Amino acid sequence: MLTNLQARDVETLIHPYTNLASIRETGPLILERGKGVWVHDVDGKPYLEGMAGLWCTALGYGNDELVDAAATQMRKLPFTHIFGGKSHDPAIELAEKLKEMAPVPISKVFFTNSGSEANDTQMKLVWYMNNALGRPKKKKIISRMRAYHGVTIASASLTGLAGNHNDFDLPIAGVRHTSCPHYYRLAEAGESEEDFATRLAADLEALIIAEGPETVAAFIAEPVMGAGGVIVPPKTYYPKIQAVLKKYDVFFIGDEVITGFGRLGTAFGSEAMEMQPDSISVAKALSSAYQPIGAVMIPEMMYEAMLTESTKLGNFGHGYTYSGHPVAAAVAVKTLEIYERESIFERVRAKIPQFDARCAALEDHPLVGEARRKGLVAGIELVADKKTKHQFDPKLAMAAKCVAFCQQEGLILRNVFSDAVTICPPLVISPAEIDELFDRLTRALDKTL
Ligand code: PLP
Numbered sequence: 001m002l003t004n005l006q007a008r009d010v011e012t013l014i015h016p017y018t019n020l021a022s023i024r025e026t027g028p029l030i031l032e033r034g035k036g037v038w039v040h041d042v043d044g045k046p047y048l049e050g051m052a053g054l055w056c057t058a059l060g061y062g063n064d065e066l067v068d069a070a071a072t073q074m075r076k077l078p079f080t081h082i083f084g085g086k087s088h089d090p091a092i093e094l095a096e097k098l099k100e101m102a103p104v105p106i107s108k109v110f111f112t113n114s115g116s117e118a119n120d121t122q123m124k125l126v127w128y129m130n131n132a133l134g135r136p137k138k139k140k141i142i143s144r145m146r147a148y149h150g151v152t153i154a155s156a157s158l159t160g161l162a163g164n165h166n167d168f169d170l171p172i173a174g175v176r177h178t179s180c181p182h183y184y185r186l187a188e189a190g191e192s193e194e195d196f197a198t199r200l201a202a203d204l205e206a207l208i209i210a211e212g213p214e215t216v217a218a219f220i221a222e223p224v225m226g227a228g229g230v231i232v233p234p235k236t237y238y239p240k241i242q243a244v245l246k247k248y249d250v251f252f253i254g255d256e257v258i259t260g261f262g263r264l265g266t267a268f269g270s271e272a273m274e275m276q277p278d279s280i281s282v283a284k285a286l287s288s289a290y291q292p293i294g295a296v297m298i299p300e301m302m303y304e305a306m307l308t309e310s311t312k313l314g315n316f317g318h319g320y321t322y323s324g325h326p327v328a329a330a331v332a333v334k335t336l337e338i339y340e341r342e343s344i345f346e347r348v349r350a351k352i353p354q355f356d357a358r359c360a361a362l363e364d365h366p367l368v369g370e371a372r373r374k375g376l377v378a379g380i381e382l383v384a385d386k387k388t389k390h391q392f393d394p395k396l397a398m399a400a401k402c403v404a405f406c407q408q409e410g411l412i413l414r415n416v417f418s419d420a421v422t423i424c425p426p427l428v429i430s431p432a433e434i435d436e437l438f439d440r441l442t443r444a445l446d447k448t449l
Contacts, residue, residue, distance in 0.1 A: 002027040005042060029407065034061025037426045037433050039412070050406075050413045050437050052426045055226055055258045055377070056284035059338060060426040066290040066331050066338075073330035082111075082324045090329035097336050098297055103268040104276055107300035111293065111324035115257035115283035116150025118294040119220065122253045122281055123154045124318060125302060126218045129251075132305035132312075139174055140211055142204070142219045142250070146180040146228030146417060149220060149255055158220055161228065161417065176211065179203045180225070181233035184370045184381070185389070193234035201240035205247075213248040221277075223269030226258040226424075229417035230379025232372050238275040251302075252277045257294070261285035261339060262427050264375030265349040272375065278302070285427075288335045291328035348376055348427050351434065358438040359423075365445050367398070376427060380441075382419040382448070392419055398448060405444035411437060
């Protein structure tokens with residue numbers, strides 16, 4: 001029986017990423033407020049927010065400094081665009097700060113409202129750059145199976161998940177997907193992690209050669225795949241991939257929408273994964289999700305090409321009304337200030353051994369095949385048979401069941417790709433709360449058995 005609020009909800013809302021039929025039966029969980037890592041529903045029941053919202057509320061809930069930063073900016077100047085030469089202090093300060101923090105040399109920053117728009121922009125900039133460089137055929141973009149890069153027509157095409165393509169008539173032309181670096185599932189019998197990484201780099205090279213290197217513009221990768229089930233590539237994977245990209249002059253786009261700002265214990269996931277992208281997309285923890293904002297950080301060579309092209313055309317014809325929105329930018333500036341002042345990334349590093357140990361212990365549970373993790377993010381894969389790694393029949397929806405039991409236990413987690421339950425708590429989670437999270441998850445796993 002739906003409550004009044006739930007009934008009004010299902011009468012009016014289309015919920016993103018939701019089974020549109022079953023939500024009409026069950027109604028949504030309606031949340032009302034939050035503090036720290038806890039959120040409360042409309043009946044006052046508390047839940048430990050083990051997914052930081054959608055991998056984004058890094059500083060947790062109820063952070064008054066972020067609220068004040070937004071209110072102050074709203075009173076001062078709630079909006080000005082930055083088209084055609086206008087600007088404002090928060091956008092300038094934020095761009096400067098991002099350049100300073102970047103793990104690779106960055107020349108300029110372009111602001112978006114989301115991660116999808118950031119990756120969409122990345123694709124357009126690569127095309128624009130290659131037109132400027134006089135190589136109009138070099139336009140294909142290679143992504144990976146199980147990658148998640150967003151939902152606009154371009155970024156959903158880059159996403160390597162069937163659910164984002166089926167019946168949306170995607171992917172668009174010019175996008176290819178290479179092998180996913182999931183050692184547990186995709187390694188051949190007896191293959192070492194090193195050999196697996198070598199094979200994947202060879203797969204990439206074979207794809208580039210088959211397509212024609214003169215047609216391949218860019219490769220895009222998340223340092224650790226998030227929505228694809230938290231896939232942590234082998235240690236030597238990126239160095240091997242990067243050697244192939246260099247050989248064929250393929251631009252490397254790093255998607256740090258989840259891994260940016262401390263998730264892996266470093267400012268950027270690239271640093272933790274020996275990844276050296278040419279450009280970087282960020283969003284989510286950039287503002288700790290208190291405001292929607294994303295950014296694309298590009299190298300000098302790309303900027304120079306853009307300069308040439310916009311001079312030729314008389315204009316750089318891309319931008320969102322809310323690119324560099326002053327309130328979002330002011331909140332992001334404050335977020336980055338808090339990360340630094342409170343040593344949030346160092347404190348994440350101190351929490352990793354405990355998080356890691358609790359994940360490792362889950363591998364003893366009869367339902368858990370692999371508890372893959374890096375930093376403060378994990379994907380717990382449920383299997384029907386631990387020895388053979390045999391998967392459950394998807395119809396059983398085991399991970400979804402487990403997530404529902406978590407909710408009963410007052411813990412919010414997510415079920416993403418197939419049978420993985422993902423964990424991505426706010427970075428400010430305390431050691432006691434980490435234990436609480438895993439205790440509740442273990443009880444939910446026991447109920448799922
Ligand atoms: N890229 C990655 C790695 C993501 O995880 C996401 C969202 O989860 C996106 C891009 C898309 O971001 P948004 O949902 O803000 O459009």
